[in-house]
Amino acid sequence: MFNLASMNVKDEYLFQHAVDVAVLSGIVGIAKGYNRNQLTELGVGALLCDIEMTTVADDLWKREGSLTLEQKDLIQKHTIEGFEILRKQHDISLLSAHCALQHHERFDGSGYPRGLRGKEIHEYAQIAAIADVYCALTSARAYLFANGNQWFDVNLIKIFCNHIAVFPVAATVLLNTGQVGVVSSVNPDASHRPFVRIVKESNGEPPAAAYEIDLRKQMNLTIVKEL
Numbered sequence: 001m002f003n004l005a006s007m008n009v010k011d012e013y014l015f016q017h018a019v020d021v022a023v024l025s026g027i028v029g030i031a032k033g034y035n036r037n038q039l040t041e042l043g044v045g046a047l048l049c050d051i052e053m054t055t056v057a058d059d060l061w062k063r064e065g066s067l068t069l070e071q072k073d074l075i076q077k078h079t080i081e082g083f084e085i086l087r088k089q090h091d092i093s094l095l096s097a098h099c100a101l102q103h104h105e106r107f108d109g110s111g112y113p114r115g116l117r118g119k120e121i122h123e124y125a126q127i128a129a130i131a132d133v134y135c136a137l138t139s140a141r142a143y144l145f146a147n148g149n150q151w152f153d154v155n156l157i158k159i160f161c162n163h164i165a166v167f168p169v170a171a172t173v174l175l176n177t178g179q180v181g182v183v184s185s186v187n188p189d190a191s192h193r194p195f196v197r198i199v200k201e202s203n204g205e206p207p208a209a210a211y212e213i214d215l216r217k218q219m220n221l222t223i224v225k226e227l
Helices: 006-011 011-031 036-048 053-057 069-087 096-103 123-138 154-163
Strands: 172-175 180-185 195-200 210-213 224-225
Touching: 011 036, 011 123, 011 154, 036 069, 036 096, 036 123, 053 069, 069 096, 123 154, 123 195, 172 195
Parallel strands: none
Antiparallel strands: 172 180, 172 224, 180 195, 195 210
């Protein structure tokens, strides 16, 4: 695949992130009933949407905390420059290239590089964006954290959450009650509210007897974070 090896040479995170985003995007595409050609376009676009990050200095894109305006501008340019690279490749669809250009656009117009809104953003790019943010959140890359619920198409979010386990089986999680549990199974229609086997009560002691909680039925309980 075009220039993909350079991601692995540059940084293992970039390579793994690209693969993860492509896989998750493909799952959403399958759930939406995309045909083979559409899945290929989506998969290639999602896989290569951050291809230009291979040219960004390590001390910039790995930087923890806030960025200066100049640093943000350098980071944001990777969308346009990545698009320019991909659109010149004869074996890559222009729609795939738009994943690079638009995967940091947001549904409410707060994204970059063009501040597009809603359906102005191609669906492939919207799907790649959701997968990109999900992967970034789970790998703790602070500068990509989402800060609101207006960034994405709600329908795509529902498809994503219904087909991808937000908290996979065997994950150790902290509940808002202070209890600690292990995800024992995933609710297929509410993957963000799985079955949790409690292993530590809020007082720090193990439960007197093993028991599970179905978070789909206990709406007052939420998972605070994965441990």
